[in-house]
Amino acid sequence: MIYNHLKNRTFLLLLATFFSLTLAAQPTIENGKALFKANCATCHAKDMKTAATGPALGGAEERWADYPQSDLYSWIRNSAALIATGHPRAKQLYADWNASNMTAFKTLTDDDIASLLMYVDGVYEGTYPPPVAGAPVAGSGAAEASSGFGWMYWGLLAVLGFLAFLLFRVTNSLGQIASEKTGEKFIPKSFLQSLSSSGVIGFAIFALVIFLGYTTVNNAVGLGRQQGYAPDQPIKFSHETHAGVNQIDCKYCHDGARRSKHAVIPAANTCMNCHQAIKNGSEYGTAELTKIYASVGYDPSTNTYIEEGKTDDELKAIYTKWIGDQYKAAEGVEELGNEGEQLVADQWDGIVSSLTNDQKKTIQGPIEWIRIHNLPDHVYFNHAQHVTVGKLECQECHGKVEEMKVLEQAAPLSMGWCINCHRQTEVQFTDNEYYKSYVKYHDDIASGEREKVTVSDIGGLECQKCHY
Ligand code: HEC
Ligand code: HEC
Ligand code: HEC
Ligand code: HEC
Ligand code: HEC
Ligand code: HEC
Structure with a gap:
């Protein structure tokens, strides 16, 4: 009987897992928010109403309403490909914004994009975040749960309630029929009486476990923990360049993997071991490397660490001078000129926006890498156990990292x-x-x-x- 199964805890957990996974595969506005912050906020304004490097996203869906929805999805995944097909809206956008191009986001799933568009709409129309007094901090577990609560849980409760009532009717009629056969007098139970029976309690526990399982998964997904997750990082750090082309050992930077639970992301000082000497890269010139210097407070023009207590303007002068000098040397010119001025200003803006955010208002201090792998808190995982004791290669779990220009999560975790x-x-x-x-x-x-x-x-x- 199903109730006997329900008493078995493992079975319950498995059922919960199953249901929670099914329910979690829904676009959510919270997921959209996390994705937007990780991927889009560098170029599209957070208020959805003002233009930045890219256009204001508010109302984008209406502007694409003349075409199949899949066109907009294709645009977000790979705008250059859609432009190349001659798509009218794509060509128009390209013509209007030809100074800058949008990054491709090939790993975004349909659910991801639906989540993103929900978030864009919500902010644009002022319905998100919901204007509730004492509302939980957006992005926290509580917010996650409440946004889902809206219809899913009430719907689930209604269905369960209805089932309970149905079961109650069926038992009563069965009792009635049985008593007619045996000739005994049948005393029907009231609905409330039967609610206190153990079967119904079992059902209630079942519902509770589904609820908890759902919130766990939903929170985890909201944090961006998913296969293929490859956010833009504050510095365009390429594993292909370092671990691939230059063959630097993984453990040179992720020293923790051998001896502790965590593999650890290297501190900027580790970068300085090499980048004190390598100041100009072949790919971005000085644009990305200057971010390392700004974060640790190093002046690459004089090869000294900058003393503490400099004002923002003084720091700006140091780094814009460095960038400008590199430009002049590369172009073989004496003066920056309009183009040079523009480049220096752009690079400085890039440094400021990469190294600062709402919480961190200064360019100095640790680089805030976006965390990619993230197991839920109830799971214990230890690197040393796998790498040192189990003698596994990093690649068995992380894929061909040495070929990744942008690191992505290879395993489902x-x-x-x-x-x-x-x-x-x-x-x-x-x-x-x-x-x-x-x-x-x-x-x-x-x-x-x-x-x-x-x-x-x-x-x-x-x-x-x-x-x-
Ligand atoms: C080898 C490691 C490992 C073992 C053994 C293991 N689990 Fe898990 N379990 C995990 C990981 C990892 C997750 C997180 C999965 C996720 O977030 O998608 C998880 C998640 C869960 C969840 C939450 C469901 C969810 O999707 O978040 C439940 C419930 C659970 N495990 C129950 C069990 C039970 C019961 C057993 C014993 C029969 C067990 N686990 C054994 C690794 C393990
Ligand atoms: C590197 C900057 C950049 C990033 C990052 C970026 N975009 Fe864009 N986006 C642009 C630019 C520039 C345009 C204008 C068209 C063009 O020239 O590519 C644009 C156009 C768009 C449009 C078309 C708007 C309209 O009015 O039709 C949409 C939709 C869009 N972006 C969504 C996104 C989403 C979603 C993300 C994050 C997953 C994102 N963009 C990330 C730069 C960016
Ligand atoms: C020169 C230093 C360096 C080397 C060498 C290096 N990494 Fe990394 N690794 C980083 C930095 C910095 C980050 C954070 C930025 C990013 O995610 O790209 C990172 C991120 C990661 C992450 C994702 C962490 C997360 O947020 O979940 C994994 C996995 C990883 N590295 C594995 C490897 C493997 C495997 C190798 C060897 C093939 C390797 N790394 C070599 C510096 C390095
Ligand atoms: C063991 C030496 C070494 C370490 C440590 C190291 N790098 Fe590099 N890095 C290199 C080499 C070599 C290149 C290739 C330079 C070139 O393009 O000529 C490079 C290139 C780069 C580039 C690309 C520059 C360009 O324009 O091509 C960036 C960005 C970068 N490193 C960031 C980092 C960061 C961030 C760290 C610390 C997490 C780091 N590196 C640690 C050796 C190192
Ligand atoms: C590529 C294969 C592989 C994957 C994937 C893997 N493990 Fe392991 N795991 C091993 C090996 C091999 C060992 C044996 C090493 C040892 O005895 O500690 C091990 C051992 C362990 C142990 C110690 C077991 C014991 O009896 O002492 C734990 C705990 C563990 N893994 C957790 C996890 C969790 C959690 C995950 C998923 C997030 C995971 N492992 C994924 C291969 C793997
Ligand atoms: C058995 C699978 C497995 C192997 C082997 C493995 N990792 Fe991991 N790695 C994981 C998991 C699972 C996580 C997520 C851990 C978490 O969220 O707590 C992770 C996370 C990371 C992170 C993010 C920071 C952290 O510690 O949470 C880095 C960096 C990383 N791994 C690098 C490496 C490197 C380098 C190697 C090889 C020396 C390696 N890993 C080997 C499974 C593995």
Whole structure:
């Protein structure tokens, strides 16, 4: 009987997972907000009403209303490709804005774009964020839950309530029929009486678990934790250039992976080990590298660290002089001229907008890299365990990082992903100190009774190994 299954906790959790995943595959305005901040805000104004590097996005859907919706989606994924097909709206935009082009976002899913457009509309029409007194901070878990609560949960509750009532009617009629057969007198229960029965309580617990599962997943998705996630970073740092072309070892920068839980993103001082000398790149010239100097307070013109307490204007003078000098040297000119002035101003704007945000108002201080991989808090994952003990290559979980110009999350980071690998992967058993204590397995291998030991054999599928 279903109720007997419902008593089984594991079954409940699995069901919850299933439902939550189905429900989470919906566009949400919160997801749209996170995506906008990560990908679009550098060029499109947050108020959706003013033009910036790109046009104001408010009302974009109406402006594309003459064409199939998929055209707008194609535009956002790859505007250059759509322009190349001669699409009238795309050509028009290109003509109006030919000074700058939009980045391609090939990994955005349909749900992502729908979320983005929902967010654009919400802000444009003033309905988002909802004007509620004491509203939770946007983007927090609570906001996530409340935005979904609107119809999904009430709908779910209504359906469950209706089911309960239906079940109550059915039991009563069945009782009636049975009593007619046996001739005993049947006393029907009231709806309220039957609500207190254990079956209904089971159902209520079931509903609660769905609710919790849904919020967990939704929060996680809202944080941008998803396969293919590849946000623009404050500095155009390329793994292809560093780990690929220049063959720098992953662990030179991600030193933590060998010895601790976290792999750790390197501090800007690590960058300075090389970039104190490499001041001009072959791809961006000095534009991106100057951001490192600005963040650590290094003056590349004099090769000294700038003393503390400089005003913003003084800092600006130091870095714009550096950029200007590089421009003059590269062009072989004495004066900047209009073009040079413009370039210096643009690069300075780029530095300021990359290194500062609402919270951080100064260009000095740590570079705020956008976090890509992000497991939920209830999951325990340890790099050293996998890299040092398990002897796995980074690429088995992170893909061909050395070919990525922009880093993206290669694996889904789902529970199924972890479990599958634990089922299949053989542990490096025989010559590994760490496994000395598994005497029986060693004996079995020696006697030929066992061919290999997988991670699941040593407990890699036990819930508490991965969940706090
Ligand atoms: C590097 C700057 C840049 C980034 C980042 C960027 N855009 Fe754009 N966007 C532009 C420019 C410039 C245009 C004008 C057309 C052109 O020349 O490409 C534009 C045009 C558009 C249009 C057409 C507007 C209209 O009125 O028809 C939409 C929609 C759009 N962008 C959405 C997005 C979304 C969504 C993102 C984030 C996923 C994004 N853009 C990120 C620069 C950018
Ligand atoms: C020169 C330093 C350097 C080297 C070498 C390097 N990385 Fe990175 N790595 C970074 C920086 C900086 C970031 C943050 C910016 C970004 O995401 O691109 C990063 C980000 C990452 C991330 C994503 C972190 C997150 O936010 O979830 C992964 C995964 C990663 N690196 C793996 C590798 C692997 C695997 C290698 C070797 C093939 C490698 N890195 C080599 C500097 C380095
Ligand atoms: C072990 C040396 C080394 C370290 C450490 C290092 N880089 Fe680099 N970086 C290089 C080399 C080599 C190049 C290629 C320069 C070229 O294009 O000629 C490069 C290129 C770059 C470029 C592209 C410049 C261009 O225009 O092509 C950027 C941006 C950059 N590095 C940022 C960083 C950041 C940020 C860090 C720290 C997280 C870092 N690098 C750490 C060696 C290093
Ligand atoms: C068994 C799979 C696996 C292997 C092998 C692995 N990683 Fe990771 N990595 C992950 C997971 C999962 C996360 C997300 C962790 C979290 O959110 O707590 C992650 C996160 C990261 C991050 C983000 C910062 C952090 O520590 O959370 C970096 C950087 C990174 N890995 C680099 C590396 C490098 C470099 C190697 C190789 C030396 C490596 N990883 C090997 C699975 C792996
Ligand atoms: C590419 C294969 C692979 C993936 C993916 C992977 N693991 Fe592992 N994991 C291993 C191997 C191999 C070991 C054995 C090393 C050891 O004994 O610690 C291991 C061991 C572990 C252990 C220690 C088990 C024990 O009994 O001591 C934990 C905990 C763990 N993994 C968590 C995770 C989590 C959480 C994820 C997903 C986010 C994950 N792993 C993804 C291969 C993988
Ligand atoms: C090898 C590691 C690993 C083991 C073993 C494991 N889990 Fe998980 N579990 C994960 C990871 C990783 C996630 C996060 C998945 C996500 O966010 O998509 C997760 C998520 C969950 C969730 C939340 C559902 C969701 O989608 O967020 C539940 C419930 C859960 N696990 C239950 C269990 C139970 C019950 C067991 C034992 C039968 C178990 N897990 C064993 C790694 C593991």
